Amino acid sequence: MQVHGYLSSSKENGHGSFTLVHGYHGSFSLRHWLQQSDWLPTLEATLALDEESVKRVGDDTIGGPAVSRQSRLIRILMRDLLIGVNYLHSHGLAHTELRLENLHVSPVDRHIKVGILGNAADFYEESLNVGNADSGMDRREMMIAFDMRCVGFIMAKMVLRELMDPSIFTKFKSFLTKGNDPSCLREYLLQILSRNSPSGSCGFQILDRNWGAGWNLLSLLLATKPSERIRCLDALRHPFLCGPRWRVVPSMDIIRWGLGSTAVRITEEYIYGNTQRSRLAHFIGLMEMLNPHSKPKNWLELLPGKWRLLYCTGRHIGLTLRSPPARALIGNVHLTISRATDSTTPTFRFTSDISFTVMVGPQWPHNKDGTLGKLQVNSLFHLSAGRQIYIKEETTSGKFSLGQSIDRDALLRKISTGKWGKAIPYKELPSSLPVVKFVSDDDIEVTLNLDEPLSRDVKMAGNIVQEVRMQVPPEMFDLSKLVCGTYVDSRLLVLRGVSGSALFFTRSCSDEGSR
Incomplete structure (x- = not known):
C-alpha cells in the first residue's frame, strides 16, 4: 500500500505518535x-x-x-x-x-x-x-x-x-x-x-x-x-x-409508488378540469387493482393514523358561482383512525376533522381572513371482507353492489392504451376485486366549534353547517356512507363511498402544522 505521508505529534519527553496518510484529495x-x-x-x-x-x-x-x-x-x-x-x-x-x-x-x-x-x-x-x-x-x-x-x-x-x-x-x-x-x-x-x-x-x-x-x-x-x-x-x-x-x-413496489406519486402530483395542480379528473380517476382505478393489502388483517396495522384528504372523484361545489348565506372557505380535511380500546373485537374509531374559515359580509376579503371554525364527526366501524364489482357496459344497474359498480369495458380500454397498462397483472379485467368492507357500529356524533363573534349565533351556525356539508364530500360529513377501503399502504389510502365516489388520502404526520 502506498503512503502519501504522515502527521506527527511530538511530546516534551521525546515520545510522540504519527498518523499515516494513504491518500490526499485536497x-x-x-x-x-x-x-x-x-x-x-x-x-x-x-x-x-x-x-x-x-x-x-x-x-x-x-x-x-x-x-x-x-x-x-x-x-x-x-x-x-x-x-x-x-x-x-x-x-x-x-x-x-x-x-x-x-x-x-x-x-x-x-x-x-x-x-x-x-x-x-x-x-x-x-x-x-x-x-x-x-x-x-x-x-x-x-x-x-x-x-x-x-x-x-x-x-x-x-x-x-x-x-x-x-x-x-x-x-x-x-x-x-x-x-x-x-x-x-x-x-x-x-x-x-x-x-x-x-x-x-x-x-x-x-x-x-x-x-x-x-x-x-x-x-x-x-x-x-x-x-x-x-x-x-x-x-x-x-x-x-x-x-x-x-x-x-421496475419492481411492482416501484410501480405502485409511481402510480401514487403521479396521482398526488395531479391533485396539487388545483385545476380540476375534465382532463385532470379523468386522469385522477384512471390512476386511482389502477392503484385499486394493484392493492397489496386486500385482506382485513392486513389493514389492522396500516389503517390507524391521521390521513389528509387530497381529492374526491365525486361532485365539486365551490364558492365561485354561488352567493350562500354563509361563506365558508374549506381548509384541511383530515380523517383520523384509531383502534377502539373498549371493544373486544377489532373496532376502529373514525374521526373526520374539517377546518374552515367563515367570511362574513357581502365582499370577499382579499386576504381570505375571517372567523375560524372546525367541524368534527365521530363514528365506530369494524372491518370485514368484501368485493368491488366491475359491471359490463351493457349491464343495467340492478342489485346494490359494494362500493362502485365500475364500467369494466371502459376501464379496460383506458388501461390498454395507457403507459401504465403493462403494470396490470391481468390480461382481462376480473369481474370483481377483494376490498375491505366498513360496517358502522354506532351513531354519528357531530361537533361544531366557532371562534368569536360567531360562537353564539345559532342561525349562523346552522347556515355554516349546511355550507360545509355542501362543499365537502358527503362521506366526510356522514361517515356511515363510507362503504369500503380499496387501497392502503404506508402513505396512501383510497376509500369508496356508497355513491361510488373514491376518496384519496395521504398519511399526515403527527407533528404536522396546519397550513
Whole structure:
C-alpha cells in the first residue's frame, strides 16, 4: 500500500505518535463544495463533466436546465459514494461515520472518495465466539444498515439544500427518530421547507421526477427498520440513479409508488378540469387493482393514523358561482383512525376533522381572513371482507353492489392504451376485486366549534353547517356512507363511498402544522 505521508505529534519527553496518510484529495470536502454560492458549475468543472463522463450514469447529454444538471450531478456523486461504500462492505468493514465532511473529490480521476476511515469497524469482532455465527451476522446487518442510513442523510442534503441548515436538519432527523414512516417525508417536508428558499424548489422537482423515484430511494435508505433498508448494489440499480439510456425494469413496489406519486402530483395542480379528473380517476382505478393489502388483517396495522384528504372523484361545489348565506372557505380535511380500546373485537374509531374559515359580509376579503371554525364527526366501524364489482357496459344497474359498480369495458380500454397498462397483472379485467368492507357500529356524533363573534349565533351556525356539508364530500360529513377501503399502504389510502365516489388520502404526520 502506498503512503502519501504522515502527521506527527511530538511530546516534551521525546515520545510522540504519527498518523499515516494513504491518500490526499485536497482540503475541500464535499460539504465545502456544496456550500459555495456557485457550487453547481464549480462541481461540474471539477468533475470535468463531458458526454463520456455522463454515460457512466446512463445519460447522454450535458448542460440543460439547472434542475437537469443538478439531477445528473447528484446521480454521479451518489453512484460514486455507493460504489465506495459497497467496496468497504464487501471487504468486511463498515465506515460508521459517513457524512459530507468525509467525502472528497479526487483531482486525479475526478471521482468521489470515501475518506477518514479511523472509526471503520470490522463486521466480526475477534471476541465473538466461532459457534455464535448468528450474532456475527446480526452485527454485520446492523452495521450495513447504519451506513445506509448515513448515505440517506447525505443524499437528502445534496438534493434538498435547505437541510444544510442545522436547525432544519434537526427537524428532519426528529421526524425519523419519532418513528414516522420515511415514505411520508414529502408530505412532512412540504410543511417545513420554504419554497422561497435560495435553492427554490429544485430539490422537490428532482425527487418528483420519474414518478417520484427519488422519494422512493430516499425512503428505502432511511427505512425505520434496519432490515428494510436498501443495500448498495440494489440502490445502484434503482431507477432514480439510472439515466434514460439504461432500461430498468421496475419492481411492482416501484410501480405502485409511481402510480401514487403521479396521482398526488395531479391533485396539487388545483385545476380540476375534465382532463385532470379523468386522469385522477384512471390512476386511482389502477392503484385499486394493484392493492397489496386486500385482506382485513392486513389493514389492522396500516389503517390507524391521521390521513389528509387530497381529492374526491365525486361532485365539486365551490364558492365561485354561488352567493350562500354563509361563506365558508374549506381548509384541511383530515380523517383520523384509531383502534377502539373498549371493544373486544377489532373496532376502529373514525374521526373526520374539517377546518374552515367563515367570511362574513357581502365582499370577499382579499386576504381570505375571517372567523375560524372546525367541524368534527365521530363514528365506530369494524372491518370485514368484501368485493368491488366491475359491471359490463351493457349491464343495467340492478342489485346494490359494494362500493362502485365500475364500467369494466371502459376501464379496460383506458388501461390498454395507457403507459401504465403493462403494470396490470391481468390480461382481462376480473369481474370483481377483494376490498375491505366498513360496517358502522354506532351513531354519528357531530361537533361544531366557532371562534368569536360567531360562537353564539345559532342561525349562523346552522347556515355554516349546511355550507360545509355542501362543499365537502358527503362521506366526510356522514361517515356511515363510507362503504369500503380499496387501497392502503404506508402513505396512501383510497376509500369508496356508497355513491361510488373514491376518496384519496395521504398519511399526515403527527407533528404536522396546519397550513
